[in-house]
Amino acid sequence: MGYMEIIIGCIFVNNILLAQFLGNCPFLGTSKKMETAVGMSMAVIFVLVLAGTITWLIYDLILVRFDLVYLRTISFILVIASLVQFVEMFLKKSIPALYAGLGIFLPLITTNCAVMGACVLNVDKELTFVQSLVASFAYAVGFGLALILFAGVRERIILARVPKQLEDTSIGLVTAGVIALAFYAFKGMV
Numbered sequence: 001m002g003y004m005e006i007i008i009g010c011i012f013v014n015n016i017l018l019a020q021f022l023g024n025c026p027f028l029g030t031s032k033k034m035e036t037a038v039g040m041s042m043a044v045i046f047v048l049v050l051a052g053t054i055t056w057l058i059y060d061l062i063l064v065r066f067d068l069v070y071l072r073t074i075s076f077i078l079v080i081a082s083l084v085q086f087v088e089m090f091l092k093k094s095i096p097a098l099y100a101g102l103g104i105f106l107p108l109i110t111t112n113c114a115v116m117g118a119c120v121l122n123v124d125k126e127l128t129f130v131q132s133l134v135a136s137f138a139y140a141v142g143f144g145l146a147l148i149l150f151a152g153v154r155e156r157i158i159l160a161r162v163p164k165q166l167e168d169t170s171i172g173l174v175t176a177g178v179i180a181l182a183f184y185a186f187k188g189m190v
Contacts, residue, residue, distance in 0.1 A: 001127075003134050010138030012186040016114045017146040018176075019183060023114025026105045027147055028172055037151035039098040040105060041144030043091070045137070047083045048115050052136025054079050055119040056129055076119050084109045114143055150179060 016022050023044075030040040055076045063069050088106055091099040099106065109115060118139040122132040153175050162171050 001131065003131070006127075006131060006135050007138045008186075008189060010135050011142040011145065012183060013189050015142040015146055015183050016118060016139045017143055018180040019187075020117065022117040023112050023143060024176075026108055026112060027143075027150065027176070028169065029105045029108075030102060031147055031151040031154050031172070033101070034148070034151045034155060035098070036101045037147045038144075039091075039095075039102055041140075041147050043087050043102070043106065043109060044112070044115070044143050044147075045140040047080065047087055047109055048118055048140035048143070049133070049136050050083050051076075051080050051115055052119055052122055052139075053129075053133055054083075056122055056127075056132040059123050060129075072120075072123070076116060080109075080112075080115050080119070114139070146179065146183070150176060153179070 010016075014020060017024065017027050026040055026044075030036045058075050058079065059069075059072060063072055063075065084107065087109070088099070091102070091106065118136055121139075122135050125135075127135055150172075154172060157171055157175065166174065
């Protein structure tokens with residue numbers, strides 16, 4: 001599998017949010033403002049790239065070698081939780097405004113099924129280390145792209161007249177569905 005195929009596949013064809021429907025809680029929660037969406041995208045990129053790399057190493061070098069594959073889920077969760085704690089401490093110290101803007105959604109990266117799902121997909125697809133690194137980055141970029149596009153659309157929706165029944169979360173879900181349909185057009189590419 002070539003690297004461009006992995007990149008296109010992870011960003012557009014199998015987008016972690018819009019094609020696999022993983023990580024919808026922070027997707028809907030942090031997409032009301034563009035600044036928060038960009039901040040969450042950067043945090044997810046950092047966590048997902050490191051988590052994908054570390055979990056691949058743990059899985060391949062420890063769990064498979066010592067026949068402990070059944071510990072995959074718990075070890076992946078520990079790695080992801082540790083990385084999120086690091087990001088949270090860094091943002092609290094360095095960028096307190098973004099830390100406050102992300103609120104509860106920053107610790108939710110720990111339980112974000114998009115991060116866990118990408119790590120599991122990398123292992124299940126039996127990717128090499130470099131392929132896993134590229135795929136993790138591409139999944140994170142796809143997450144960020146979907147989140148930023150959605151935030152831009154939601155900022156425009158605030159200015160529009162929306163029927164009372166479709167306000168807030170309802171119109172967000174409808175919009176997410178339309179964006180997912182647009183990404184579905186990439187299905188035949190890879």
